[in-house]
Amino acid sequence: MSRFRHFAAIDWSGAVGARQRGIAVALCSAGAHAPTLIVPEGGWSRTRALDWLRKEMPADTLVGLDLGPSLPFVDRGAFFPGWSETPPDARALWALIERICAHDPHLAASSFVDHPEAAHHFRRHGNRKGKYFEGRGRLRVTEEAQRLQGLNPYSNLNLVGAAQVGKSSLTGMRVLHRLSGTLPIWPFDESRAGSLVVEIYTSVAALAAGRRKGRTKIKSIAELNTALATLGSATVAGDGVIDDHSSDAIVSAAWLRVAADRPELWQPPALTAQLARTEGWTFGVT
Incomplete structure (x- = not known):
């Protein structure tokens, strides 16, 4: 039960x-x-x-x-390769977004999207691709597993298009940061x-x-x-x-x-201790 x-x-x-x-x-x-x-x-x-x-x-x-x-980490060993402030794990990522977006109203994440270092990794409106954004964007390991299940996940680094989930994810990370110690x-x-x-x-x-x-x-x-x-x-x-x-x-x-x-x-087979600290996992994906 x-x-x-x-x-x-x-x-x-x-x-x-x-x-x-x-x-x-x-x-x-x-x-x-x-x-x-x-x-x-x-x-x-x-x-x-x-x-x-x-x-x-x-x-x-x-x-x-x-x-x-969270954002892709394992594929390149970092969330934001080349940025000295790239966080070591998901909780540090949430804290970084919260700090940079502290003055964004309504738990928005606009300041992070437009941050001069973070923006190198995003695809933003106006066909603005950061110098590190390639193809359809990097995927987390759980999103690669979603593809194997026949789904069509979008990179959380893609912030353009009706199907994008990047902005939802970034604002959601502010919520997760504020839930720390509560849930x-x-x-x-x-x-x-x-x-x-x-x-x-x-x-x-x-x-x-x-x-x-x-x-x-x-x-x-x-x-x-x-x-x-x-x-x-x-x-x-x-x-x-x-x-x-x-x-x-x-x-x-x-x-x-x-x-x-x-x-x-x-207990999905691909969920390692490193992923549990950095990228997380989508419940229901095996």
Whole structure:
């Protein structure tokens, strides 16, 4: 039986502004009840989501964040080769981003994106490729494993395009930094009791729910209920359309509930002690 009594999924956003329409939070308890969306008055902001994680999330919750908690390290032995301040591990990376972005409002990461040293490694708007950015961008080991599973991960160093996840990841690292000492984060922390944060890739949940590769986004209640039923979950009421941020969160919460008891997902063969300190791992990728 899972140690967790609740399961939550958060679809994240790196968008500029005080409120982010791309943030969606879904929560379910153990059993088969359908996940429910949590919608605060005024909508979600990154700060509001952080407050929910720290103060309002139920006890013993496995919570998945749809963002990259780190950047590629192993391929070149550093996050930012050639920069004297390149951090030695993920927690130091989070602290560096937080320090450089201390005056960016709404937990944004614009100052880090435009930092003269960090920018050498990013692909930014205006077709501005840093001198160290090559091809589609470097990938973490877990993202290479995602490719082997037939997924199409984007480099967290790519900050351009509708499918990019770099900005979400950088803003998310500010959140992870502020969670230090409050919530353990897998695999960077060891934890045997209480709540736990993991990185998720919502397409992994969608595939487990019966969606096809390349068609993982769900935009109708009918499709959502089919996916939930595949995961052994009760369905949601209503019909019509649903935005894919909400459906991603709902399906991912239901998937976490059934995935949490699979020991192989907690011990992927490629997850070394070095990766657990530096790059992290996507829960559900083997």
